[in-house]
Amino acid sequence: MTSSSPILSAFKQALSEAWAGGAGLMLPLGFFAGTTALVPFSVGSEAELLSRIGPGVLWLALALASFVTLERVFQADLEDGALDIWVQEDASISMIAVAKTLAHWLISGFPLVLLAPVFAFILQGSMQDLLTTMLAYGLGGLTFFLWGGVAAALSASVARAGLLIALIALPFYVPALIFGVQTVNDGLEGASFLFLSASALFALGVTPAAMGAALRLAAD
Amino acid sequence: MTSSSPILSAFKQALSEAWAGGAGLMLPLGFFAGTTALVPFSVGSEAELLSRIGPGVLWLALALASFVTLERVFQADLEDGALDIWVQEDASISMIAVAKTLAHWLISGFPLVLLAPVFAFILQGSMQDLLTTMLAYGLGGLTFFLWGGVAAALSASVARAGLLIALIALPFYVPALIFGVQTVNDGLEGASFLFLSASALFALGVTPAAMGAALRLAAD
């Protein structure tokens, strides 16, 4: 048995799960657009202010999307017994968990990358360095979802884990957030882009083991 | 059979559910503190900027708390069969739903009222009119949770409803958000406080029927 096929199947299953959640891509797009639209109401609509906080708001929306999406992922697996079957597979549960997390990022986090140009425009972000912005949202979102996945796995057996996941994950979001924001400002040449990539890689390296251990624990 | 006792019991049950969900009050307090702490990282830490957007950020955190908390409330009732029993009660399911929503607001939304003084200080908000601020967060949060409850009830049978709830609820959050922000600015004498109270009352009047109808539907 090759080891890639379980992971690929897990990825596909999670993809169709995320997609089935409701209305495909319209939903995350609407979500990002909607949360962003709330901002002027809460902080006021002065152009100068909005352009200063605009990108920051998108980062918060991205963090929010990761909490909201991941809350149920592993908890549902635990409740419906799918986790039991996964845990007994030869393929490591860590890789499965990462595959699932990535699938959810692709559906719920990646759309922000696509929307970045539009939002950059509406929220007065600079239009100059779109590629940078998109890369930053991509890498940053990936990191958010990976750490969020760890938090979700850790709280899988807690009945209502929403706030808990947020609280656990927040500290781990900070580096990606800081470097992401700076990358948007400094462009690809700056050191911050390097650091952002490094923190994404680091998350990719560390989170699988953590998720796997947490899920084994949850199944026990 | 008196009609108040089922509602009271539902309230208490939901209260202990919310409390059990995670570490009691520490969790919502930590959540608000955590999300607020992310802000300087994402928009930069200039005092002047923070003081301008500070209160707005708290409003967004409140909205976020309502989504994250409510996502599972009715969905769990549906899955474990508790909803089936409630729906068959003489006491109207509407009142039960409101009682549950209020219990969750009390645990996950109300703490912001208690924290308002602290945050006002950290985020450089004005300390002058604390009572106003607290009232505004109280009434605004109540309204958020009530409309969020409608969105959660409507999507109770959707497997992973996080983003959907947020998208559905957003338009309904706008009035409370606007009046709430203005109340914090204008104080209790301004018209916005009246409007904020009115929109809370309106939500209290309209949402029960909607939640009830949505829950009956979910059980079907």
Add this chain to the structure above:
Amino acid sequence: MSESVLIQGAHLGAVRGERILFSEVSLSAVSGEIILLRGKNGSGKTTLLRQLAGLSEPQAGRVERQGRHHWVGHTNGLKAHETPRSHLEHWAKVWGSNKSIDGVLEQMAMTRPADVPCRMLSAGQKRRTALGRLLLENRRLWLLDEPFNALDTDGQTLLANLIKTHIQNGGSVIAALHGAASVEADREVTL
């Protein structure tokens, strides 16, 4: 509807997807009667029972009920954070019942795990807790969906006895069941 007819469903029908699950099903239960719903997996027993309970709107026909009933479905209706004791106390309060919770727990042989959170209970213990609700308040009609599931042999005898007592006291039971029944049916409805 005469005094002793507790529930009457007339010309009930259900459509799921593009399939007619059942149609023109009529049944009624008078006090003292046990009615068993029979049929293969997926034949519509649960669907019919939910229509009778008022949980699901019939696509055709109508249901009339006299008074209130108890419902124990496929799911137990337990919240993860509740204990058997707090679950029963909760519903006793909702229903304004003053039955002794300790008595009910004892009757269901649930004294030992009475204070263990439901998410940690064994499958049979969960079922027993849910069945304990039947004892909290006297209601003449019981609607039960495969109530013997997950019960051990003691539990099955216990439930069969509960049902017999209930019938003797003028109650009525409509239950979906597979296999040999531990209770004698007055009527069987096969879907």
Add this chain to the structure above:
Amino acid sequence: MSESVLIQGAHLGAVRGERILFSEVSLSAVSGEIILLRGKNGSGKTTLLRQLAGLSEPQAGRVERQGRHHWVGHTNGLKAHETPRSHLEHWAKVWGSNKSIDGVLEQMAMTRPADVPCRMLSAGQKRRTALGRLLLENRRLWLLDEPFNALDTDGQTLLANLIKTHIQNGGSVIAALHGAASVEADREVTL
């Protein structure tokens, strides 16, 4: 551990809360054997089975397994959005099996609801889908927790026959069961 011993648990023990559920339980299954776990509700059958499956770490003792096994627990492991077909296809792909999914669906008499999302299936149909996994790949050891639950009489016969065939082919089954068994046990372990 000799060649034909598929699983061996030695001196197993479980503690839950302040209660010793069981201790010093030893059991092993060789190919061709059916072992039934018996005991009252809450006696620890599920707990033991999960230890044998490697899902739960024993508080005492150790488990050795030879090769891989199939697991069907109290829960079915179906995702709400999956259909029986997509569920079986998914696991077939994970396990690198090339069994015909249509064949399995037919064998489990699930052809008709094969494309209905699992959350809409009846309890027995869900169970049949989960049991269908047993047919996807040949694994000699099956660990089953109350597998007959929710099945209709046809389904029970079907499963009993599956088990018999599996045993004849040199497989082994460890199952937790209540009441009269539809299969003959080589050994019973009572907790």
Add this chain to the structure above:
Amino acid sequence: MISYLANPSRFMGFSRRAIPIAGVLGILMVGWSLYNGLLVVPPDEKQGGDLMRAMFTHVPSAWLCMGLYAGLAGSSFVWFIWRHELADVAARAIAPIGAGYTALCFVTGAIWGQKGWGSGWHNLILGDSRLMSVLILFFLFLGYMALRAALETRQKAARAAAILAMVGFINIPIIKVSVDMWQTTTIHQPSSVLSIGNSEPRSEDSGMNPVYLQQLLWGFGGHSLLAAAMIMLIMRSEIHDQRANRLLAQKLGGS
């Protein structure tokens, strides 16, 4: 008329003839107003020069998107109370068309406001209460469609979506009031563009050029007919899809 058409087969008969008529008439009227609006009437320098020609699409679509939401809520109400299947089919068909006109209203508004492009264009949207109301309306449509898509049992989707549409409708006055209040107290607006969009040309009595008004009305009538034709078209395909189910339901003797 409505109750006459509530019968699906009568509706099918009616719509078969009505769709081509309304469609063609609508296209002609829209075309006429566009022709006049784009090429014939003189530009109004005060309102953005030639850009103001977007008005002949913008204002009709602005009116229509609000009307369509009312229609959505109305048919949802009818379905919820009387369970006229057709009302649900209508609600379902109205939603995408309504969302489309809301989007059109935005795009044309943006074109109209292009003069301030770059420096403060976004501020037009974010700073103006009327535009914000339209934005919220768009999210209501979007939420409605997302909810319908997420619940795949048709009956369930219909009921849930109807509840949402009705509740949304009740809430609209409050949204309106709040957004208006919000705007008046927003501290400052870069005024040049907004004053045009906001105040001056708002109503006929403030002296709208009758030439414009006439084309606006042509445009509005045309777009209404066009929208009606599209809605009926979607409804027809919907009814075709559901024929199997309806036959089943009739066999059962239900509604």
